[in-house]
Amino acid sequence: MTDFHTHILPGIDDGSQNVETSVQMLALAKEQGIDTVVATPHFNIEYESIEHFEHKRARAAEALKNAVKGTELEKMKLLLGAEVALTPGLSGKESIDRLCAEGTNCILLELPMNDWTSWVYNEVYAVTAMNYIPVLAHIERYTEIQANVKKINIFEEMDLCFQINSGSFFQFKYKKIINRFIKSGKAIVLGSDTHNMTTRKNDMGSAVSRIEKKYGKHIAERFERNAARLIDGSFEI
Numbered sequence: 352m353t354d355f356h357t358h359i360l361p362g363i364d365d366g367s368q369n370v371e372t373s374v375q376m377l378a379l380a381k382e383q384g385i386d387t388v389v390a391t392p393h394f395n396i397e398y399e400s401i402e403h404f405e406h407k408r409a410r411a412a413e414a415l416k417n418a419v420k421g422t423e424l425e426k427m428k429l430l431l432g433a434e435v436a437l438t439p440g441l442s443g444k445e446s447i448d449r450l451c452a453e454g455t456n457c458i459l460l461e462l463p464m465n466d467w468t469s470w471v472y473n474e475v476y477a478v479t480a481m482n483y484i485p486v487l488a489h490i491e492r493y494t495e496i497q498a499n500v501k502k503i504n505i506f507e508e509m510d511l512c513f514q515i516n517s518g519s520f521f522q523f524k525y526k527k528i529i530n531r532f533i534k535s536g537k538a539i540v541l542g543s544d545t546h547n548m549t550t551r552k553n554d555m556g557s558a559v560s561r562i563e564k565k566y567g568k569h570i571a572e573r574f575e576r577n578a579a580r581l582i583d584g585s586f587e588i
């Protein structure tokens with residue numbers, strides 16, 4: 352199983368603050384049935400250069416890999432990526448391909464929480480026009496969508512993928528929105544968006560059991576198939 356959205360790398364954002372926590376998070380991911388983890392630290396091009404981000408991320412990944420060397424956690428596949436804040440003009444910046452999940456053409460985009468004026472839609476569309484596949488992070492969480500679920504119609508016409516947080520399947524307030532997305536038939540992938548071992552732990556395995564029970568095994572399988580295809584490059588909208 353693939354976890355498409357994690358803050359597992361140590362000391363790089365508001366996720367894991369040290370290597371010990373990152374190792375525990377990786378062990379918990381394994382326990383939840385995950386074998387592929389996409390590390391997606393926050394990145395905002397308005398505050399940081401891609402070079403600086405890559406440097407920091409490589410160092411954090413190396414620290415985690417060194418810490419699990421010789422253990423069974425070493426076998427877990429760790430792909431480097433980013434949770435990229437959607438900002439005006441992002442699509443026009445050079446090198447945004449370097450923000451894609453490692454070895455893929457998928458870019459995890461975090462939209463503003465609200466005030467979705469035309470630039471938001473235009474930027475996402477521009478990313479698709481560059482032949483990248485935007486994966487819209489935790490689509491159920493934006494206040495803009497919670498206020499009016501129809502706001503999603505424009506994105507449904509674009510070639511992209513929606514990511515839903517596993518933890519949201521346990522929260523009543525997201526029920527209606529998640530049902531709407533599942534019914535839409537659009538591509539969905541799961542991510543834990545785990546940040547730590549306390550308040551935001553990885554619960555993907557439990558979420559998948561819940562999804563299987565509530566929506567059917569085929570839905571959970573479809574989510575995982577989408578993730579696998581995004582990673583191996585065979586994904587088609």
Ligand SMILES: [Fe+2]
Nearest residue numbers: 356358434544
């Ligand atoms: Fe996140």
